[in-house]
Amino acid sequence: MKRARKFTYVFIVLTSFLLGLIPSYASTSRIVALLPSLAEMVTDLGSKAKLVGVPEYTSIGEPQQIVNLGPYPNVSIEKIVALRPDLVLISKEGAKRELVEALAKLNIKTDVLALSTLREVAATARHLAEILGASNLSKVLQLEQIVKKGSKSRCSKP
Numbered sequence: 127m128k129r130a131r132k133f134t135y136v137f138i139v140l141t142s143f144l145l146g147l148i149p150s151y152a153s154t155s156r157i158v159a160l161l162p163s164l165a166e167m168v169t170d171l172g173s174k175a176k177l178v179g180v181p182e183y184t185s186i187g188e189p190q191q192i193v194n195l196g197p198y199p200n201v202s203i204e205k206i207v208a209l210r211p212d213l214v215l216i217s218k219e220g221a222k223r224e225l226v227e228a229l230a231k232l233n234i235k236t237d238v239l240a241l242s243t244l245r246e247v248a249a250t251a252r253h254l255a256e257i258l259g260a261s262n263l264s265k266v267l268q269l270e271q272i273v274k275k276g277s278k279s280r281c282s283k284p
Contacts, residue, residue: 154257158211159184160198161220163241167251168215171260178209203228215254217241248273 158179159165165180174186181198193209195201199220206214206229214229218240229236239253240246248269255266 154212156209156211157213157215158195158206158209159215160195160201161215161217161241162198164215164217164239164250164254167254168258170265171251171255171258172262173258173260176258178211179206199225201225207232207234213237213257215239244269244276245273 155176156178157168157173157176159168159177160181162181162184165177165184165186168174168177169186177186177192179193179195180186181195181201183197184194186192193205195205198217199222203225211234214234214236216226216236216238218238219242221238226236226238237253237257239250241250248266251266251269254260255263260266
């Protein structure tokens with residue numbers, strides 16, 4: 127009985143993936159990050175070469191062929207579209223609904239990521255590592271350890 131359920135689950139997931147119902151990130155080679163911290167995460171995970179657009183005030187070293195999109199969240203949709211990105215990384219906290227909807231209408235894959243808490247930052251780092259195929263997960267693991275230690279200890283009120 128369990129084997130049949132497992133087979134059914136695998137069949138549904140594979141079928142959904144093949145039909146395009148589950149997004150594929152395997153061919154992601156052109157990334158636009160709409161928040162400096164997201165651009166820095168992509169860089170830290172070894173995928174700086176995939177970045178084609180970043181917001182103003184992003185410090186990722188010497189940007190080669192990386193377009194400055196202006197201040198976030200007031201970036202130009204036209205600039206984003208002109209870059210022909212495979213993936214646009216957006217912060218959930220600062221995302222303008224109009225921008226997300228416009229990108230969706232243009233069939234530009236977007237990933238809206240939560241960054242409000244340390245736990246969300248760690249989850250976002252793990253997610254980016256998976257979709258970028260990062261081989262060096264040391265920084266992600268360090269961040270996850272910090273989150274674990276923080277959740278075990280309790281802060282006392284002064």
